[in-house]
Amino acid sequence: MNVRLQEMHVSEFLASVIAEWRDQPWGFYHDLARHLWDENRHCMPGEVAFATQGIDFTQIPTRGGFAEYPNTQLTPPDRYAFLRGIEQGLMTKSGKQAEVALAKAGGDELATMFQNFDWADEVLHAQIGRRWLEKHYGGRDGLNAAYERVRPAYDQMKDADLALPGRDWWPQFYAKYLKHAGPHPGRAPESFTGDAPSPSGY
Ligand SMILES: [Fe+2]
Ligand SMILES: [Fe+2]
Structure with a gap:
């Protein structure tokens, strides 16, 4: 969430x-514009999910780096290709499908519904991105190459960001609000529990 x-x-x-x-x-x-509307809506489930758990979402750290890199370093087409590459990557089993499964495994009906809506939106976004970007880059290979070209700089920025002091807030935060400690059928996969969350929306 x-x-x-x-x-x-x-x-x-x-x-x-x-x-x-x-x-x-x-x-x-x-x-x-449809895509933008969806992404605005995607923030709201996070806010609602924390509110329903009695957690003040305004206390959760955030960082603008995910937008800062593409907005300041990339041309608009490369910027959009960067997003499209990420969204396409979420169509794998470890992407949106895993997020729905995680919410379901946690027995959280609200989060499961949110993730289902989110997954449906992302399927549409990957299609919209392909429609306009393949035209610009002259096909699928050109589009994929654009993503491969701009992605490494983001990964470097992300690694540097995660090494900053204060970036290890997640384990304590998670432990504080965890309601079902210890292994149980709904235990989340490790990648969702111990790691600091991605600084991005994805
Ligand atoms: Fe989204
Ligand atoms: Fe999206």
Whole structure:
């Protein structure tokens, strides 16, 4: 749910793509406006999920790095290709499907519903991204190459970010609010429990 809460970063950089990528057909802006609306909505489940657990979401650390890198370093098409690459990557079993399974395993009906809606939206986003970006990059290979070109700089930034002091808040935070300690059928996979959450919305 923290990943959902952090999705405002996705909205921020998608908005900049719409504003700065000029002279596209009306359908482009129509599609991306839908995409932007979805990403705004994705923050709300995070907020609601924490509120229903009695947790003040405003106390949760956040960082603008996910939007900062593409917004300041990449052209609008590369920026959008960066997002599209991430969203396409979420179509694997360890992506959105795993998030739904995790919510379900935790017995959290609200979170399960949120993740189901989120998954459906992401399927659409991957399609929208392909529709416009393959046109720009001259096909699937060109689009994939653009993503491969811009991704490493983000990974470096993320690694440096995670090494900063104060970035290890998650284990204590998680332990404080964990309601079912110890191994049980609903125990979340390790990657979701011990690691610091991604600074991004994804
Ligand atoms: Fe999203
Ligand atoms: Fe998305």
